[in-house]
Amino acid sequence: MSDERSAQRPSSGPRKKRPFQRRKVCRFCADKQVGIDYKDPRTLRYFITERGKIVPRRISGNCSKHQREITEAIKRARNIALLPIAGSHVLP
Numbered sequence: 212m213s214d215e216r217s218a219q220r221p222s223s224g225p226r227k228k229r230p231f232q233r234r235k236v237c238r239f240c241a242d243k244q245v246g247i248d249y250k251d252p253r254t255l256r257y258f259i260t261e262r263g264k265i266v267p268r269r270i271s272g273n274c275s276k277h278q279r280e281i282t283e284a285i286k287r288a289r290n291i292a293l294l295p296i297a298g299s300h301v302l303p
């Protein structure tokens with residue numbers, strides 16, 4: 212008896228590595244002194260794209276708890292116009 216049914220594989224080239232390196236922990240868990248503040252756009256801008264969208268968790272590396280806080284903070288910051296809502300007015 213031969214057991215080689217799983218040998219077939221579509222040869223579409225070698226697998227590429229992911230461009231994002233996986234972070235161990237989210238930066239807010241790692242550094243408790245870093246607070247999430249909606250009045251601090253410099254911190255928040257790290258978690259939005261240049262078009263003003265919120266970076267998803269798997270890319271930013273945050274844990275779900277802090278990602279939630281980031282999301283809330285970004286929404287608040289948008290309300291008081293600290294961050295852009297859409298990408299129409301992209302700051303340099």
Ligand SMILES: [Zn+2]
Binds near residue numbers: 238239241274277
């Ligand atoms: Zn965290």
